[in-house]
Amino acid sequence: MANERLIRVFDKQAKIYERRRRQRSEKKFRERLIPFARGKVLEVAVGAGANFPFYPKGVEVTAVDFSEEMLKRAKEAAREEGVSATFIHSDVETLSFPDQSFDTVISTLSMCGYENPIKMLDSFSKWCKPDGQILLFEHGISSNRLLGYIQTLLNPLNRKVVGCHLNRDMVHIIKQSNIEIEKIDHHLFGMVHLVWAKPI
Ligand SMILES: C[S@@+](CC[C@H](N)C(=O)[O-])C[C@H]1O[C@@H](n2cnc3c(N)ncnc32)[C@H](O)[C@@H]1O
Numbered sequence: 276m277a278n279e280r281l282i283r284v285f286d287k288q289a290k291i292y293e294r295r296r297r298q299r300s301e302k303k304f305r306e307r308l309i310p311f312a313r314g315k316v317l318e319v320a321v322g323a324g325a326n327f328p329f330y331p332k333g334v335e336v337t338a339v340d341f342s343e344e345m346l347k348r349a350k351e352a353a354r355e356e357g358v359s360a361t362f363i364h365s366d367v368e369t370l371s372f373p374d375q376s377f378d379t380v381i382s383t384l385s386m387c388g389y390e391n392p393i394k395m396l397d398s399f400s401k402w403c404k405p406d407g408q409i410l411l412f413e414h415g416i417s418s419n420r421l422l423g424y425i426q427t428l429l430n431p432l433n434r435k436v437v438g439c440h441l442n443r444d445m446v447h448i449i450k451q452s453n454i455e456i457e458k459i460d461h462h463l464f465g466m467v468h469l470v471w472a473k474p475i
Pocket residue numbers: 285286292319320321322323324325326339340341342345365366367368382383384385388389439
């Protein structure tokens with residue numbers, strides 16, 4: 276899908292993501308992972324700022340998204356939640372930062388959308404300091420065969436309407452990249468993964 280069309284798909288969903296942020300949607304997962312953030316944080320594909328309520332005090336967040344409607348709401352979220360953040364309006368797949376810029380790199384529910392998720396993870400590895408951490412909360416194809424089959428059937432429609440792939444094998448993707456998993460938790464029939472990782 277061309278980027279302009281994908282951006283429009285996400286622009287249209289920004290209000291829904293704002294509501295989800297206010298309802299503390301996916302709290303169970305975010306509250307387990309996001310408090311591990313420290314120092315200079317890069318949050319890619321920040322959406323409407325759903326992680327902001329869960330950041331510990333003292334972090335300095337650089338947040339990226341290519342949807343202006345999402346970014347508008349993420350800025351509001353940072354103000355409301357008292358998070359110190361700067362925002363970059365860009366396609367994160369074409370963005371570059373100096374190597375080893377961040378103590379923490381965070382991606383939540385974004386690996387399903389990129390053209391090249393392995394390359395994206397390799398960039399995280401480069402941008403993260405050697406003693407830093409990469410935190411991921413991602414969804415993908417279930418380890419349950421029936422659910423996986425249904426996800427694969429629904430995938431084309433979901434990509435078109437919601438903007439993300441439902442049936443990526445996230446664990447395989449992560450293992451092919453330049454990040455090293457330190458800890459991984461699987462939830463919801465293997466559809467959801469929480470990952471604590473470091474650069475290689
Ligand atoms: C499924 S939402 C997740 C938002 C947020 N991370 C969360 O956990 O609620 C995906 C977000 O990624 C953004 N996005 C997708 N591909 C992107 C890209 N290549 N560059 C920047 N932002 C992107 C979309 O605009 C959208 O805000």
